[in-house]
Amino acid sequence: VAKGNHTTVTQFILLGLTSEPKLQTPLFIIFLMIYLITLMGNLGLITLMKTNRRLHTPMYFFLCNLSVVDLCYSSVFSPKLLIGFLVEKKTVSYSACFAQHFFFLLFVTTEVLLLAVMAYDRYAAICNPLLYTISMPKRVCIQLVAGSYAGGILNSLIQTCCLLPLPFCGPNVINHYFCDTNPLLKLTCSDDHLNELLLVTFNGTISMSVLLIIIISYVYILFSILRIRSAEGRHKAFSTCASHLLTVTLFYVPAGLSHMQLGSKYSLETEKVTAVFYTLIVPMLNPLIYSLRNKEVKDALRKATANNIFASC
Numbered sequence: 001v002a003k004g005n006h007t008t009v010t011q012f013i014l015l016g017l018t019s020e021p022k023l024q025t026p027l028f029i030i031f032l033m034i035y036l037i038t039l040m041g042n043l044g045l046i047t048l049m050k051t052n053r054r055l056h057t058p059m060y061f062f063l064c065n066l067s068v069v070d071l072c073y074s075s076v077f078s079p080k081l082l083i084g085f086l087v088e089k090k091t092v093s094y095s096a097c098f099a100q101h102f103f104f105l106l107f108v109t110t111e112v113l114l115l116a117v118m119a120y121d122r123y124a125a126i127c128n129p130l131l132y133t134i135s136m137p138k139r140v141c142i143q144l145v146a147g148s149y150a151g152g153i154l155n156s157l158i159q160t161c162c163l164l165p166l167p168f169c170g171p172n173v174i175n176h177y178f179c180d181t182n183p184l185l186k187l188t189c190s191d192d193h194l195n196e197l198l199l200v201t202f203n204g205t206i207s208m209s210v211l212l213i214i215i216i217s218y219v220y221i222l223f224s225i226l227r228i229r230s231a232e233g234r235h236k237a238f239s240t241c242a243s244h245l246l247t248v249t250l251f252y253v254p255a256g257l258s259h260m261q262l263g264s265k266y267s268l269e270t271e272k273v274t275a276v277f278y279t280l281i282v283p284m285l286n287p288l289i290y291s292l293r294n295k296e297v298k299d300a301l302r303k304a305t306a307n308n309i310f311a312s313c
Contacts, residue, residue: 008167008168008169009094009168009169009170009172009187010093010094011091011092011093011094011097011172012091012092012093012094012097012172012173012174012179012187013089013090013091013092013172013173013174014080014084014090014091014092014174014176014177014178014179015090015173015174015175015176015177016081016084016085016090016177017081017177017272017276024085024086025085027085028082028085028086031078031081031082031085031280032082034078034280034281034284035074035078035082035280035284037284038070038071038074038078038280038283038284038287039071039074041284041286041287041288041291042067042068042070042071042283042286042287043067043071044287045063045064045067045287045290045291045297046064046067046068046071048297048300048301048304049061049063049064049067050064051304052300052303052304054296054299054300055296055297055300058121058125058136058141059118059121059122059125059240060296061138061141061145062114062117062118062121062141062144062145063118063290065114065145065148066111066114066115066118066247066286067286067287069107069110069111069114070111070282070283070286070287071283072103072107073107073108073111073279073283074279074280074283074284076100076103076104076107076178076279077100077104077177077178077279077280078280080092080100080177080178081177081178081280084177092179094168097174097179097184098160098163098164098179100178100179101160101163101179101180101181101184102156102157102160103156104156104178104179104180104279105152105155105156105159105160105181106152106153106155106156107152108152108255108278108279109151109152109155109156109206110148110149110151110152111251112206112207112210112251112255113147113148113151113152113206113210114145114148115210115214115244115247115248115251116209116210116213116214117144117145117147117148118244119213119214119217119218119244119248120144120213120217121136122217122218122221122240122241122244123217123218123220123221124136125240126221126224126225126237126240126241127220127221127224151206155202155206158198158202159181159198159199159202162198163181163184163185166185166188166189166190167188167189167190168184168187168188168189169189170187171187172187173187174187175269175272176271176272176275177272177275177276178275178279180271180275181199182199182271183271185199207252207255211252214248218241218245221237221241224237225237225238239293239294239295242293243289243290243293243294246289246293247282247286247289247290250277250278250281250282250285250289251278251282254274254275254277254278254282255274255278
């Protein structure tokens, strides 16, 4: 539909990670393997936690939901990225682009909020162990997870609804492998300063609030661990937090580098590199981190493997 000297955009072209023809096949194989490992790892962890009664605790309930989010999260990007390596013209319709944008924000916000919930859970377990079962009953756990999803939906709705009214008159080339907010703002025909301010305000508020909750929780946890007299007790308490701390670091550092860029310092190439890490690599690593560093998960995995071997005999 023509509007003056402009034409309304009905589809976008995703440039993907690289335009180098020789790299398309190797990258397809690499990211296919990453996606398959992500699917198997997270589905395996979810199944293990659902079937093993010893893992029916608040910590593993939150971890199970984190795996669900990681599973959905990576599936928002991976299929389109993989198809892009095989086809020459990487087009996506206007509606499909904004649908991807909506689900991206939904799951990334939910993941961030779940990380805060998991930090609070560790605080409750280590700092107030005698009151843990009272302070974290099943009803409270469900409410915390539901609140994380509600926060994800709200943030996603607000940011997507702010983007939808903006005119896209061309060019329609997105220098990314998915429909992220910053690349879309670069293609609008109107002044995007208000939306950029809104983006930074929402992302900054959520990110800093979550980071503050995590830091405060771990400050209290650290003091509680230092008060434990036995070295074995300190090691056991810290080991329950190590996997979560590693997950927070792996997610927060690249996501922060990606979305806290502003103005002349903003680089789409930097965003693409960091986005690969927190959208594709981290969902693959999370099940490995929690299964390899957690004794209860390793024991449950060994037991499930042994049962399957005996059942097949």
